[in-house]
Amino acid sequence: MIFTHSNRAPEGANQYRARMNRQLLLGAEAVAQGALDAGISGVYAYPGTPSTEITEYIQRSKAAREGGVRSSWSTNEKTAYEAALGMSYAGKRSLVCMKHVGLNVAADAFMNSAITGVNGGLVLAVADDPSMHSSQNEQDSRVYGRFAMGPVLEPASQQELYDSMLHAFELSEAMRLPVIVRITTRLSHSRAGVEQRTAVGQNPLHAEYAPERFVLMPHNARSQYRHLLDLQPTLEELSESSFLNRPVEGKGPVGVIAFGIGYNYTMEARVAHGLDCRVLKIGQYPLPRKMVNELFDACAEVLVVEEGYPVYEELFRGYFGSPKVRGRMDGALPRTGELTTDLLASALGVPLPETAAVPSMVVNRPPELCKGCGHRDMFDAINIAIGKHADHHVFSDIGCYTLGALPPYRAIHTCVDMGASITMAKGAADAGLRPAVCVIGDSTFAHSGMTGLLDAVNDRSPLTVVIADNDTTAMTGGQHSSASGSKLVRICLGLGVEEHHIRTIVPLRKNLEENIAVLGEEFAYEGVSIVIAKRDCLEKAAKEKRRTAATGK
Amino acid sequence: MQKNIILAGVGGQGILSIAAVIDWAALNEGLEIRQAEVHGMSQRGGAVQSHLRIADHEIFADLIALGTADLILSVEPLEALRYLPYLAPDGHMATALEPFINMPGYPPMDELLAELRKSGRPVLVHAAEIAREAGSTRASNMVMLGAGAPFTGIAPEKLEAGIEALFGAKGREIVDINIRAFRKGLELSNT
Known part of the structure; x- marks a missing residue:
């Protein structure tokens, strides 16, 4: 059933009444609860503000656990999207969540899933960040929706967001297309009372042979693309009767x-x-x-x-x-x-009211690395070790350590996209820059650093990769990292980095001299070297302590 | 009835606990709520704020319009001033007085106080000291909730019930400390 004007009355001002059976949910949580109540069998995601809380809510949900809804973090948005497509292929409903720039990473899978179409409902919840509160750009995911020629839902309120999730899964199955639910920072990170409906059950396992849809060799792809074009008038017709348009x-x-x-x-x-x-x-x-x-x-x-x-x-x-x-x-x-x-x-022509100005004494208060954070000691060591080179450049990446660009450190000089630290350092090394140094976090390395490192190894590029391993995805609130600790060492070995050029340091004040020496040695090496700066995130440790205190476990 | 409240502070100072108590109480009163908060990069020691709106009718926007805040409730004195353009002409301000200095150029305290006093009759609170008397400096956010309580449109006992509900899992002692802190803040505003 697809909701239209006739079978679900929109909540106008006249019909408004106070409702008591509500729970207070962030917009992101309304997406999660709506998806659970729509019978998803899994959520796939990589953390990214402002989308992280969708998956976290499902991970905390007792109902999700009891229903066996899979919910652990994916390595990146592309692996997440493809896994969600696989679950859909097998007949079940799947949700995949990411921030707007994450959809760039998943774009190959996303665009082509509009050509294959889906079996079980597949909904992509993508969170855009206009004003760039926590992002590199404010790209608009609706453009991807137009690009793929699939339906996009953009609810206005938390309640509408909740209601839209069941609608999105039904629409996805009716049209056999992936459906985007686009949210923005303000809706995702704002709470409101949300009324829940009765949950529907999960789909049974139902994988179908449909190579003519799913094997995108040219002859199949052409007919599937034709089919997608033919669907457009129907999609427009559905928009005319959608409860979201009025x-x-x-x-x-x-x-x-x-x-x-x-x-x-x-x-x-x-x-x-x-x-x-x-x-x-x-x-x-x-x-x-x-x-x-x-x-x-x-x-x-x-x-x-x-x-x-x-x-x-x-x-x-x-x-x-x-x-x-x-x-x-x-x-x-x-x-x-x-x-x-x-x-x-x-x-609309209303003059703005006269309001008090912000007094000039109110200086900016930018974010900073936590007091006692291991990244601080890591940047101190890097700054001294590389300071010997008059003109030096440090390529970096996306995570808490991006704050190393700000005073007092000013230690890093680039932050572009997930994984770009290694590959940009490699390109600069190819151009002749010495030393070529980059800093990347453990989770970002797992996300998009490994393939770039393989390029560097294959080319024997003179390059030092500092992996800031705090054993978590810290900037987004401490989610599980796909690769940290000894796993990082094994990955680097497996990709072909020489064993004696994979060094581990512990970024603590007392180790400063030793750490400077290790970094200096590897900066001087004319090949690929790895320095893992390994110290757990303080916030993560505090969070675990609170959890232990609360649960007694 | 409609109240627009701006909660202000520095990432990690606990303004979201204040918001959670007001939210809980408002939800139990059957009121409509919108509460926008800051997640992500700014939570690492940056300026953070929450726009909290409660009403007995439908609320559309998650954000408060300029010049329409009934209350600016801040746990840090400089942060209280950052949101002055939002304050309604008849709006109130309540702020803790303990400065949180993690950037260069923080103004001298006497100048800061003079600026705060320009905005009508602000409720200025030595929140950490009062919270210590109540049993823990960590409860200074609840001192501030108490100081701002008369301007929230929600009865103090309803807010106390919210504190019970939110801190209940942490044990009786924590609840009592937070309630004492709340009441001490409330006394300040009522006298």
């Missing part, structure tokens, strides 16, 4: 088309300032063309409100530009960053 009555020459949580800020501004403009709420793609046309026909001007890139605004404008369209591209709203109620009010 008009809000109003009047006046200016209308608003509000996507995802852009709807929240629009409605908040509308209520707070007594506006009565027409609004079209969009939460399911492809666009419901009839609804959109109705809005554009009724209004002289349409404000396009998107939390992310102006993806649909650009389409509405067209190459030659429609004078009707307003939004992020003409300055009505800022081109970058998260939306707010104030930005919406301003775009």
